Amino acid sequence: MNPEILIHLIIWPTFIGFIINGLFGSMLSKTASGIIACAGPLIGFLATLYLYLTNPLLEAINYSYYNWFSIGLANPVNFSIYIDHLTILMLFIVTGVGTLIHVYSIGYMHEDKGFSRFFAYLNLFLFSMLLLITGSNLILLFAGWEGVGLCSFLLIGFWFKNPEYNKAARKAFVMNRIGDLGFILGIFLLAIKFNSVDIVKIQGSFANLSMNDPSIILITILLFIGVCGKSAQIPLFTWLPDAMAGPTPVSALIHAATMVTAGIYLVARMNILFSLAPFTLNVILFVGVATAIIAATIALKQNDIKKVLAYSTVSQLGYMASALGVAAYSTAIFHVMTHAFFKALLFLSAGSVIHGLHGEQDIKNMGGLKKKMFWTHLVFLIGTLAITGCPPFAGFFSKDEILSSVYSWNFWAFVGLSFASICTAWYMFRLYFSTFHGEFRGDKHVWNHVHESSWIMLFPLVVLAILSILGGFAGMPEILSERHFLHDFLKYNVVDHTHHVNHFFEYCLWSVTVLALAIIVWLTYNRYAKSSKEKFELEPTGFSKLFANKYYLDEIFANIFTNPLKRLGSWFKNTFDSKVIDILVQLPGNTLDKASIELKPIQSGNISWYIISILVGLIFFAILFLVKL
Amino acid sequence: MIDKVFYFLSIATVISATLVVVSKHPIKSVLFLVLTFFLISAHYVLLNAQFLAMVNIVVYAGAIMVLFLFVIMFLNLNKEIEQHKSLIPWFIAIISGGCFLLITMSALSKTELISSVEHSSSLGLVENLGNVLYKEYLLPMELSAVLFLIAMAGVVLLSRKEKIVDTK
């Protein structure tokens, strides 16, 4: 089959699904709506599969739909699709996990009135993500970037009747926008410097640039600011925990698997540019490590299932950023892949728990759920083992690779990331034991109605669990295998800095990891598996208080940025608007009013006055006429 | 000789008109106006416009001024003597009037006299005027008769006593 037809099949079915569900959703039955929506990513996945299988030694496909605009640049900006190995990998992840989440959502959102609207938004989101991944120039990528930001806003505020959710949606959008400012400035500078925004052309014209060129450093810093906004690095990450206001499939799709990885994808895509600016790479490493540590410590003391998972996402994104910071781009993409699997799994199983408990999200009201929700419990355990890096699950391989790459670059960064790993293990197992073990701490009435989820929700969970188990084998380290599948897959598109890892160090790392995991499991089991409700309601003190209150970051941001802006806005509204603008606007009216009052006496009724004025006017005009003005 | 007559007549006319404007007593103004009309008729005679001279005296001095006198006596205005309180209106009027005079004179004095016009001595006689009037200007003449009719009807209408309508 023609590659062009396959490209059409990858991208457009989701858009068509959006149109149909958006315009006609209220007329369709729920089943029809769901099937149309799931068909989009499924067709995309199958088309990608077919494309890969018929074309394994893929040379890059560059297919242009039409010439979008060509102002001033040497290369016109086209609406064109570029597919190489990196793109194919991301397409697999996005469409695959996307399909599973769509199937899950049919079950999760079944009683919701906005069923078809939800699927319309989900399809639009997937379409924007596909544009982002396959765009061949930065403008199209940015269009997809903005599209996913928009859909994130729409989906977080999906239950829009609640003003708190709307606030969260707005917060996500605005913080995203702040990052976008940096991104756009970066694009502009790139356009000026390389006279093109086409990714391939930019990557190809690096030959005459030196390392640490100031303009390249500036451009990469600006692009990284965009990444901070989208991929929730410090300081632009506070929107992600608030974004848990949306339905759980949204959290799974957007904030675990796809949107937040868009930033990581951007850096990996522009890898040559970033490799030319080691200063920026150090910045990225520093920010990534800091993000990982801070988010992991906050998650230690959160009581909402989804918030713990949200901070876990931020922490894992910090890991990916650290990998980028040591120029191990394919490692970061590897972690993107495994993270998509296990984080989506965790979110969807948390959604299953919430669904089974009819909306309860606080872990102090849970406990002992493994008796009633066996399959959910099993997949959640698999996800927990994957994220904490237990061999031979997926997370072990990717995390191990990141840790060893970072170790060979910077020792203290390695220490920070290890500390974050320990925190990750602690809070994940705390979550697992509190939710599924021990006695149920909630209402008796709720306990009677707890039920396992339907097969339509369990099926994607099982598939994701299998992927979490097997996904790590795509990237085996040197010790165990000759070939690293992922590195080989990506090596033509992504140029890594080769990290030579000491084998002895690898073995040490593995053993320490397994040992630490065992200790942490034992400790958390004793502490949380049998704890009572009062333990969760204790007021935290000291460091715990700092963690539980999210380092007061929300309050700090509010006081520095939001409140002054609000005060400025209200000042404008009350003072400026009423005193200055109203006066200006009413000025013609008031002037006319006063002028008419002044001019009224002219019509005095006094005849001689009239005649005198006629005569004076006549003389005036006669003089004008005679002097020939 | 004739120019002396002309100058005498013009000075007399100007003085007479000024006295009309300046007099405080209305009856005096009326009388001086009648004198002005007579002097202007004398000017007409000087110009050999005999018909117009007669018509001027008959219509203006004979009918119009009689009407004025009648109204003054009717309204008993001969008892009121107008007081000139302030002179400011006089100043404004004289200055603006003087400006107007200057402007008009400067505009009109540029007119060129066509010296090749043949002067007929019988222009202004009744027969010639009558000929022109009834041949070329017949329609305006008939219309002026209609105008008189309308004026008469208007005057009668205006002077009707208004009936007092009971406002119930």
Add this chain to the structure above:
Amino acid sequence: METASPEIFSSIPLTHYILLSTTLFVIGLIGVMVRKNIIIVFMCIEIMLNAANLMLTATSVYYNNPGGQIMVFFTMTVAAAEVAVGLAIIVMAFKNLNTTNIDLFNKLKG
């Protein structure tokens, strides 16, 4: 009837007549502007009309065109009609307002 041709052309140029007419006109104009008694104002209007008539006649004689004198004829007609109607209005106004001071005729004041 035979008459001597007027010798007026030889000695008095037209501009003298123009000056005379304009002076009379301006005098009438001043009277209209200044006087307070409405009857006197009306009379000054008559002076203005007569000044115009004089100039019309003078130019008609100097240019040998009877049209000027015909125009005077009509002007006088209209002046007579106007005086009649005007005086009727003044009498009725006097009946209502009991005064002839035109400063007090200001019911149309803005």
